[in-house]
Amino acid sequence: MSAATVRSQRLMLIALDATAWFVGAVAVVGARYDFGLAAAQWEGVLIYAAAAAGLQVLLGLFTFLYRGVARIASFIEVGVLALVVLVVGVAVGVAAQWWPAGVPLGVAVLAPVAAGVCMAGGRFVARALTAVGLRRRKHLAGEPVLIYGAGNAGRQIGRLVLSDLDSPYSVRGFIDDDPFKRHLNLGSGRVIGRREDLAELARRHRVTTVILAIARADAAFIRALGDELESQGLRLLVLPPFHVIRQGRMTLSHLHEFDPADLLGRTQVTTDVGAIAGYLTGKVVLVTGAGGSIGSELARQIHRFRPKELVLLDRDESGLHGTQLSIYGQALLDSRDMVLCDIRDADALARVFADHRPEVVFHAAALKHLPLLEQYPDEGWKTNVLGTLNVLECADAYGVERVVNISTDKAADPTSVLGRTKRTAEELTAWFAQTGQRRWVSVRFGNVLGSRGSVLHTFTAQIEAGGPVTIVDPEVTRYFMTIPEACQLVIQAGALGVGGEAMVLDMGEPVRIVDMARQLIRKSGRDVEIVYTGLRPGEKLHEVLFSAGDGVRPTSHPLVSRVPVNPVAPAAVTGERVVQLVPRSA
Template sequence: MFFRIAVRRSGVVLWDVAMWALALVALVLLRFDLSLSAERWAQTVQYFLLATLCQVLIGFAVHLYLGRSRLGSFGEVSLLGLVVLVSAVISGGVGFLVSPEFSRSVAVTTPALALLGMVGGRVLFRAFYSDDLRRAKGAATRALIYGAGDAGSQVAKLVDTAVEPPYTIAGYLDDDPTKKFLRIRGYRILGRGEDLEGVASQTEAETLILAVSEASPQFLADLDARAKALGLKLVVVPPVREMIDGRVELDKLRQFNVADLLGRRPIKTDLSEIAGYLSGKIVLVTGAGGSIGSELARQLKKLGPAKLLLLDRDESALHAVQLSIYGQGLLDTDDMVLCDIRDSEALMKIFRRHRPEVVFHAAALKHLPMLEQYPDEGWKTNVLGTLNVLDAAHQVGAERFVNISTDKAADATAVLGQTKRLAERLTAHYAELTGRPYLSVRFGNVLGSRGSVLYAFRAQIERGGPLTVTHPDVTRFFMTIPEACELVLQAGAIGQPGDALVLDMGEPVKIVDVAKRLLEESGRTDIEITYTGLRHGEKLHEVLFSQGEDHIETQHPLISCVPVPPITPRDVIAADSWDELVADYDPRRAL
């Protein structure tokens, strides 16, 4: 291996020396027809020896010949040009000092011709080397790349330079007409997206690589259907949030899955820019053992709080989150807090002991049909529990309070939505009372959370079915847990006192499409989908804003703001006012 590298680098040095010699011979032949005096020949040979000596010495000094850059790359050619320029200045300067009659054409033209030959040799080497690699990789799967932008270009580079790539590139598809004649690393644009069928047949492609980072779920679903009809496997470049520094990695390309169907919008949130309200602060997270709370805790830990308090009533959940963040689950530190938010006295002791400065309130009961059966439990946790946390935060002077709400609080028809709406209004009251940024963040279903539709469907598939869907037309908003938590942290930074900030969930997705996608991924075509009908209080289509709520844009493109009318704790607790609070829906009547 070492011998082969040494031979290749020696060959590069010899090539560059030969280019100086060839450039001088060509110049003397064309300019002087080889008719130089003995003195001029001596000057020219001395110039050649000094120039090549400078080139070799400087080249090794700046690591040009030691593998500093890939041969023929822009960085290597740029450094080569600088080395030739310095060598030319030194050798030409010495030539003029030794002999004032030294030929100016030799000093000026020779370095330019030599550099041209050096670069040309490198370009030819790269071209033949790439062709050899492509011929050697002919056994890999033939693939079309849809998207000739940065991501598509990175895929081609990765395939060309990989030792054993899984694909050979047949060409590109791109919908931009200005790229019609573009070639990327020698690969042609063979047509637009509408030409997929013809191009796939012509190239005998087996895989379609989608290199479009902002494709909509509907576009993805349609493209997947077309690919299936052609017998193509659809592979996607991961969303920007899943890349490292925006770079595509060949082993990260993956088959189209349900996460892509539910939305692949890149969330452009630079958490380092908003860390100011968290860095060096005592931060407390309620419901820290849940899906949202635990991810919030993981992201908060990276932002440098002085202390991160994780509060939950479930000791097993606290054990799991401590293990995921710190790599140990001894539960012997005071930042792991076992407490039920329904217990106001215990909660107050915790707040007075630790005096948190920022509170993220994620603790809640969230299962809609369960709360329809046991509405008082939703009332005790989602309303009174939130009131307890708000009051404790107020008592110790917490600077900021972020209440995690839900889209079901908009035009609420069920106990879950009603109780979370009251939690929003209580938060608005304490914002009015303190003048501080006590606010709510409202979003829809999170992909992969415990109890989510994905968990239910996968469990049903493992049991052999059937998959139960409430209605063939029911839709829901979805977002991944990490991006939801990123936006929660962003909302906490930009929210004003009493705001209810609403996260942009993208386009709603039909639940039956999710079920079908999971069945396709599992390969269980024998499992049926059955419809059970909408449950009491359940909507066919969720909304993010109530009727009459005028939402306002914020400085973040994916976060809107709606006003929330405050309500006092006295009005909430007073039993006689419950009918007014819930309008025409009283969960106690379900008892």
């Protein structure tokens, strides 16, 4: 909106309010006195109206009523308007009783009411006309859409579409399965049908896009609706995470096509920021594996809590380069907080601990690809077990307050090299926590969407190459979470863990991998074949989060549970050995 248009609107409001006092005064004279006033009284009434109009403008400017602070005809603006009218009515009405010409008491009492009604009525008419004009323009120019869901989320989407001048959509109506909402007018449109009417309504209104505005719709519902709409040539848009809607930060740009992340079908993890800040702010924090998908996101989230020093350790220099660039906006790799080190090298790792003296350690460095570790089990042992032991021994030697060891759901009832090595890492962590009475914990979670080497990247690459998409079995399922929420859980575990436990996220229902593949293929618009290759050695058809007999206990976080882990001494894993460590007092 141009500055000239804004100025003209404000001048029109001033003119409306000033005129309203004359209209109100004359209307009261007509209704109360049948216009039967003496000439002197008419003069007094006109002077009264002029004085009230002048004071109205002055007070309106002083209270920012004409500065565009509040939307026209909003509750805030009408409230301020009523207060200004009351003050003007009382002030001018009292003064008018002392004027020589005199003003009838009925005019002094009733004129402010009539003037206020005129002002408010004019505003509501202007707002209604503006809305009608905007809706008409959007109806002609915007892409026609139906909104599925006439609850709070649907109302919010409708308001956004109607109020955003750049909105690409035009709401043709709402769909809702509640029969009591039929024909309900939500301001941006009416409820015009139920789910079974979708196809017919879409054809009638020439709609090609449906916006699902049910904030807590589960994965099965979204998947079924997506399949139904796709068969009819319709596109489905879904809402952002619930916390975005709840905090009122949603914009139309948050709407997105149904993607694999929406298969999670659960509320994303929320973080107790206060508890986290207490053990990260002002502390020296070390992140191993900081160049990986999880380690880098951990580092980004930890940086927000203003640690005294954030030490990023990895053996991959390119990974460190990317992480430093994402956090600091530069990647010169010339600062002491960027550490190139392999956790297999106990002596080098000890020098890092001696140099930085970390107080909190997040251990994300690991080898994680199951089939590769089945071929090279020694490599998995060297990194996931011996490397973790190096980290734990250094943390023990230098008095680290908290260690968070990042594990995997494959550590529950392990059947693979990956699962067994990560389970051993949990047991070692539990032993050190027990012997030192420290809050060292492991965090166990499932597959991470978007991490390096994840099925999301694999399927996307296979689709772009024209296929086929390879899946081990049509019934295989996995637990999934997004990278940000995985890292929130890891950080939260440092605040929740008592010591030696494995913290496990309630990740909702497992996702069928074939459903994810089909969704990606549909989204690509290509005709790609799916080929089933069979389970690989050590691979499970269905993952589990807990081992048989685990004593699962709740935590203060509704989506996090804790399970005990049997401690295993380092000597039971490797035999006695000597690592060159600098004493704690050094």
